Amino acid sequence: MYTIGKFLGAGLFANVFRLKEYPLWCVKVSKWTNRKSTLEEQFAKAQILQRLGVPVPTFLGVYEVTFPSYFKKTIEKQYRRGEISWWRYWNLCRIKEGMKLGLVMETVESDLTLVSSRRVKYHFRKEISKVKAMGIKVSFDADSRENILWSQKQGKLYFIDFDFWRIPRKIINQ
Known part of the structure; x- marks a missing residue:
């Protein structure tokens, strides 16, 4: 079991937090469901994509994570520092302390503002x-800046939201 730390970001379906015990790792926690099967499907998909050489972060698996009693104070500090908006703060404060399931993965320190849009688009298209040549159907929003990370240190693009990608059975069964 891991403890939730600092809020890192959010998508439509999930929030991402740093792990308190391991700052180089983070956890994706669903906003809508706490079903283990959904998270395990995402983990299996990540392993397949990684095996195929698709640039995705390294995933550890599905684990229980706990939102500590001081979680709201952590979020309040981030709000006061201007790291998160009032709307995000309000939504995060509604999370009840206690146990949830999350998908644990490596943290990719990313800042898309440090790189030109042309460079990101070039790497994305490449x-x-x-991915498409392998027969994988990507989601309509695969190119959204919320669904990719850019590691300036490695000069590499990572796909982080592939929940709705469809991988053909022939690839899954390899």
Whole structure:
């Protein structure tokens, strides 16, 4: 079991938090469901994509995570520092302390503002064409800046939201 730390970001269906015990790792926690099967499907998909050479973060698996009693104070500090908006703060404060399931993965320190849009688009097109050539159907919003990370240190693009990608059975069964 891991303890939730600082809020890192959010998508439509999940929030991402740093792990308190392991700052180089983070956890994706669903906003809507706490079903283990959904998270395990995402983990299996991540392993397949990684095996195929698709640039995705390293995933550890599905684990129980706990929102500590001081979680709201942590979020309040981030709000006061201007790290999160009032709307995000309000939504995060509604999370009840206690146990949830989360998908644990490596943290990719990303800042898309440090790189030109042309460079990101070039790398995205290059990687997505490889993915599509394998027969994988990507989601309509795969190119959204919320669904990719850019590691300036590694000069590499990572796909982080592939929940709605469809991988053909022939690839899954390899």
